[in-house]
Amino acid sequence: MTTADRPAIDKESLRAKYREERDKRLRPDGNDQYLRLTGRFAHYAEDPYTPVTEREPKTDHVTVAFVGGGFAGLVTGARLKEAGVEDVRIVEKGGDFGGTWYWNRYPGAQCDTASFVYMPLLEETGHMPTEKYAHAPEILEHCRRIGKHFGLYDNALLHTGVQSLEWDEARSRWIVRTDRGDAFTAQFVAMGIGPLHVPKLPGIPGIEEFGGHSFHTSRWDYAYTGGDPSGAPMDRLAGKRVALIGTGATAVQCVPHLARACGELYVFQRTPSSVDVRDNRPTDPEWFAGMATPGWQQRWLENFTANQTGALVEDDLVMDGWTDLATRVRSRIMALPPEDFTPEKMQAAYEDSDFEKMEEIRARVDAVVADPETAHNLKAWYRQLCKRPCFHDEYLQAYNVPGTHLIDTDGKGVERITERGVVVAGREYPVDCVIYASGFEVGTDYTRRAGYDLVGRGGVRLSEHWSEGMRTLHGIHAHGFPNAFLVQPTQGANLISNIPHNLTEAGRTIAVIVKHALDHGFDEIEVTEEAEDAWVDLLLSGPGMLLGSPDCTPGYYNNEGQDPGPRGRLNVGHPQGAMAYFAYIDEWRTSKAFDGLEFRRSRHDPGSPENSENRETGR
Numbered sequence: 001m002t003t004a005d006r007p008a009i010d011k012e013s014l015r016a017k018y019r020e021e022r023d024k025r026l027r028p029d030g031n032d033q034y035l036r037l038t039g040r041f042a043h044y045a046e047d048p049y050t051p052v053t054e055r056e057p058k059t060d061h062v063t064v065a066f067v068g069g070g071f072a073g074l075v076t077g078a079r080l081k082e083a084g085v086e087d088v089r090i091v092e093k094g095g096d097f098g099g100t101w102y103w104n105r106y107p108g109a110q111c112d113t114a115s116f117v118y119m120p121l122l123e124e125t126g127h128m129p130t131e132k133y134a135h136a137p138e139i140l141e142h143c144r145r146i147g148k149h150f151g152l153y154d155n156a157l158l159h160t161g162v163q164s165l166e167w168d169e170a171r172s173r174w175i176v177r178t179d180r181g182d183a184f185t186a187q188f189v190a191m192g193i194g195p196l197h198v199p200k201l202p203g204i205p206g207i208e209e210f211g212g213h214s215f216h217t218s219r220w221d222y223a224y225t226g227g228d229p230s231g232a233p234m235d236r237l238a239g240k241r242v243a244l245i246g247t248g249a250t251a252v253q254c255v256p257h258l259a260r261a262c263g264e265l266y267v268f269q270r271t272p273s274s275v276d277v278r279d280n281r282p283t284d285p286e287w288f289a290g291m292a293t294p295g296w297q298q299r300w301l302e303n304f305t306a307n308q309t310g311a312l313v314e315d316d317l318v319m320d321g322w323t324d325l326a327t328r329v330r331s332r333i334m335a336l337p338p339e340d341f342t343p344e345k346m347q348a349a350y351e352d353s354d355f356e357k358m359e360e361i362r363a364r365v366d367a368v369v370a371d372p373e374t375a376h377n378l379k380a381w382y383r384q385l386c387k388r389p390c391f392h393d394e395y396l397q398a399y400n401v402p403g404t405h406l407i408d409t410d411g412k413g414v415e416r417i418t419e420r421g422v423v424v425a426g427r428e429y430p431v432d433c434v435i436y437a438s439g440f441e442v443g444t445d446y447t448r449r450a451g452y453d454l455v456g457r458g459g460v461r462l463s464e465h466w467s468e469g470m471r472t473l474h475g476i477h478a479h480g481f482p483n484a485f486l487v488q489p490t491q492g493a494n495l496i497s498n499i500p501h502n503l504t505e506a507g508r509t510i511a512v513i514v515k516h517a518l519d520h521g522f523d524e525i526e527v528t529e530e531a532e533d534a535w536v537d538l539l540l541s542g543p544g545m546l547l548g549s550p551d552c553t554p555g556y557y558n559n560e561g562q563d564p565g566p567r568g569r570l571n572v573g574h575p576q577g578a579m580a581y582f583a584y585i586d587e588w589r590t591s592k593a594f595d596g597l598e599f600r601r602s603r604h605d606p607g608s609p610e611n612s613e614n615r616e617t618g619r
């Protein structure tokens with residue numbers, strides 16, 4: 001469609017509508033509106049998938065302990081093994097590797113960033129994803145494949161939750177204590193606890209009173225529903241009345257399966273998701289064989305990230321809804337005459353592109369959903385990146401399936417849960433089962449989500465070091481916490497559209513640093529205070545949060561609409577974007593200069609007095 005063919009968009013009334021819808025949803029309790037899974041939900045702390053096996057507590061010593069067996073632990077472990085660091089121990093609270101893909105087995109779960117860039121280490125393990133957007137069982141299997149390929153099972157402690165990490169200054173090592181009675185030491189620790197691993201419930205009055213069955217999507221109860229994670233029909237739901245609470249990315253994927261299975265399905269919506277075309281398809285092995293030449297996955301990763309972050313690239317290898325979003329914004333901005341290259345005009349061009357995209361998404365609802373009132377209620381009135389963009393070709397269609405009902409709460413949320421069912425606007429919907437698709441803790445403190453607080457040099461806790469907000473070098477190192485590494489996106493590339501890209505780069509960086517320390521006999525590595533300060537200053541020189549504007553409808557992208565204060569200002573990435581960060585960190589680690597890090601030989605070794613020979617900055 002050319003610019004001339006496009007229907008004119010009334011921007012002022014759209015802005016007013018967006019504000020009106022946001023204001024309906026703002027609430028003073030913010031993150032406090034959610035509950036942890038306790039009481040009748042306390043069994044969520046247990047693993048329903050794998051029986052726990054008894055073992056003796058560990059009291060030995062390892063070179064590297066990694067907290068978390070999800071993608072972060074797997075890619076870091078893999079890079080360490082590749083570098084020749086053999087003695088790596090992953091500690092994981094689940095019964096197997098996989099992290100989010102271990103716990104989330106709800107029907108329809110699949111990646112919604114293309115498998116070729118989302119699934120790490122495909123080239124190294126020789127796996128061809130079977131679909132452009134692989135389903136959860138294949139991703140979980142891939143996690144196991146990485147574990148086996150790189151020998152990460154050998155020393156792993158599964159069904160083990162870390163309870164404390166304490167720096168032993170006298171011996172230059174970490175003491176790791178777990179809920180299985182382990183008290184072992186590690187020269188280095190790294191942590192990849194995942195951004196979304198603690199399930200949360202909406203604080204709806206009466207939630208404990210419901211007399212029927214209920215569960216959270218991250219612990220799908222197939223014993224109750226029938227079916228299995230690979231999509232077998234949930235035959236035990238035939239004739240059942242089921243309530244699903246929440247309409248985020250998880251609900252978008254499981255609603256089509258529930259619609260097919262339930263007698264009556266009631267989907268309770270507070271805010272609609274924006275749902276664009278998915279266009280999933282099986283991978284053509286011939287095409288894959290031709291494309292997968294050496295270095296292919298790194299090329300794809302870089303191409304996706306470049307397209308995603310608005311860099312000027314000629315081709316778009318992934319070609320999907322994510323890259324379309326970014327490509328549109330870029331071409332709008334590039335179409336501006338040179339004199340209009342001002343921040344205001346560029347923001348306006350971005351907003352135009354956003355309005356246009358969201359109008360298309362709303363038009364798609366009308367085109368797909370037969371009932372006009374349901375279609376009206378399924379339209380998202382906010383800017384595209386206010387919430388996680390969703391892509392699906394069966395979600396909207398599910399509302400045409402007889403017995404599927406959208407119960408819109410006009411932004412207010414479910415009013416109460418009774419012994420019999422769910423109440424909205426004074427009307428009770430009696431149901432047999434309530435399923436909570438209510439998401440995960442995001443805006444809470446790192447140490448709360450980790451379940452432990454690092455105790456670093458001089459007994460200082462990580463929560464104390466970060467009392468004014470996160471402070472790191474590269475999102476990886478924190479001053480006062482020698483030999484400890486974080487594997488996560490914030491203060492690094494902060495690439496939200498493809499989290500694994502952040503993790504694979506961090507894993508690579510950490511492997512190079514650890515190898516360097518081991519090869520040169522250094523016992524301690526620590527970021528200097530100056531380097532950490534300089535990195536934080538660099539982060540603060542940027543434009544701030546690109547996601548999560550206070551103008552957005554509330555959600556976890558914008559701290560539920562509440563001002564996160566100066567602490568929130570630090571939850572950012574490199575000011576020049578993800579590509580700049582990846583280029584910078586590649587050069588930083590390849591140079592082996594390690595600017596900002598201090599490498600030390602132990603002060604406590606006999607015959608190894610602290611002197612200039614035992615201490616090197618940046619090398």
Ligand code: NDP
Nearest residue numbers: 110111112202246247248249250270271388413414438439
């Ligand atoms: P979300 O936090 O995105 O969604 C929670 C849902 O619960 C929202 O619709 C929320 O409404 C709703 N809700 C909360 N309180 C109430 C209430 N009182 N009454 C009614 N509804 C309520 O969780 P998800 O599990 O859907 O997704 C979390 C994240 O996990 C995603 O954003 C994505 O990053 C990731 N994910 C990724 C997938 C993938 O890559 N394939 C698949 C699934 C998830 P409101 O919007 O108004 O707050």
